Amino acid sequence: MIEDTMDYLEPQSREKFEELLAYNMRHKKWVGLILTGSEITLHRDLPELAKAAKQSGFKHVRIQSHGMHLGKEEYCTKLIESGVDEFFISVAAADAQSHDEITQVQGSFNKTLQGMKNIDRWKHAISITNTVVTKESYKQLPLVVDALAHLKNLVQMEFWFYWPMSGKDDKSLLAPHLEMLPYLKEAVRKAQSLGRRVEIKNFPQCLLGEYKNLLVNGQPQLFIDPIFWREFEKNGFYQCKHRDKCESNECLGLNSAYIERYGWEEEILIPQSNS
Ligand code: SF4
Numbered sequence: 001m002i003e004d005t006m007d008y009l010e011p012q013s014r015e016k017f018e019e020l021l022a023y024n025m026r027h028k029k030w031v032g033l034i035l036t037g038s039e040i041t042l043h044r045d046l047p048e049l050a051k052a053a054k055q056s057g058f059k060h061v062r063i064q065s066h067g068m069h070l071g072k073e074e075y076c077t078k079l080i081e082s083g084v085d086e087f088f089i090s091v092a093a094a095d096a097q098s099h100d101e102i103t104q105v106q107g108s109f110n111k112t113l114q115g116m117k118n119i120d121r122w123k124h125a126i127s128i129t130n131t132v133v134t135k136e137s138y139k140q141l142p143l144v145v146d147a148l149a150h151l152k153n154l155v156q157m158e159f160w161f162y163w164p165m166s167g168k169d170d171k172s173l174l175a176p177h178l179e180m181l182p183y184l185k186e187a188v189r190k191a192q193s194l195g196r197r198v199e200i201k202n203f204p205q206c207l208l209g210e211y212k213n214l215l216v217n218g219q220p221q222l223f224i225d226p227i228f229w230r231e232f233e234k235n236g237f238y239q240c241k242h243r244d245k246c247e248s249n250e251c252l253g254l255n256s257a258y259i260e261r262y263g264w265e266e267e268i269l270i271p272q273s274n275s
Contacts, residue, residue: 009224009225062086065090068111070119071111071114089127092109101136155197161200167236177207178207206269241266245271248274
C-alpha cells in the first residue's frame with residue numbers, strides 16, 4: 001500500500017531514534033517499539049537498534065517485515081538474541097504460486113514461511129501475520145489460515161483491506177465488500193478456532209456482524225516523515241452516507257477510491273448505535 005511513497009520518504013535519523021529511547025527511559029511512556037520501513041530487515045544496523053531499544057527499557061521490540069530474510073536461521077537468531085521478540089509478517093496468500101505472484105518475487109513464500117518456522121523455535125518470540133485483502137487475495141483468506149495452522153508462535157492474524165493512498169484505485173486492487181465478506185468471515189472463524197486473536201482494518205463495521213468488535217483501526221504513535229500524512233490524506237477516509245446517524249467510533253467508513261469504483265453502498269450499510 002505504501003510502495004509508491006517508499007522511494008522518497010526520508011527515514012528517521014539515528015539522532016531522533018536515540019532521543020526517543022532517552023525520552024522513554026525517563027518517562028516510561030511506551031512498553032513496545034515497532035521498527036518498520038520499506039523493509040526494515042535491509043537495515044544493516046537492525047540488531048544494534050533492537051539491542052539499544054531493549055537496553056533503554058522497551059519491554060517488546062517488534063519488526064514489520066515481509067519475513068524473507070528471517071528464512072536464514074542465523075539472521076533470525078541474531079535478531080531474536082538482540083531483543084526482537086515480535087514479528088509482524090506480511091503473508092500475501094496461502095501458497096507459493098499465489099503469494100509469489102502478488103509479491104512478484106519468486107521464492108518469497110517459501111522464504112517467509114521458513115522465517116516463521118525459525119521464529120517458532122523460540123519460546124519467547126511471537127509472530128503476527130497481516131494479509132492485505134485485495135481483489136487478488138480475498139479468496140485466499142481462509143486458506144491462509146489453514147496454511148499457517150501448524151505455527152505455534154503465531155498468536156494473531158490481521159486482515160487489512162487495501163487502501164490505495166490515492167483517490168483512485170489506480171492498481172485495480174479493490175473488490176466489493178460483499179464479495180469479500182464470506183471469505184473474511186470464514187478466515188476469522190478458522191483463526192479463532194485455532195485460538196488466535198484476529199484484527200480487521202478498514203472494513204465497514206456494520207457489515208462485520210458478530211465480528212464487529214474485531215475492527216481495530218487504531219495505529220501506534222508513528223514517527224515518520226511528515227510527507228507521509230500528505231499522501232495518507234489522499235485516501236479520503238471517513239466517508240459514508242450514514243455518517244451523521246452512525247455512532248461507530250471505530251469505523252473509517254469508505255474511502256474515495258472505493259466510492260469511485262463501487263459507489264456509496266448506502267443500501268447495504270447500516271448506521272450503528274452505541275446504546
Ligand atoms: S454506516 Fe457507515 S460509518 Fe457506520 S459502520 Fe457502516 S460504513 Fe461505518
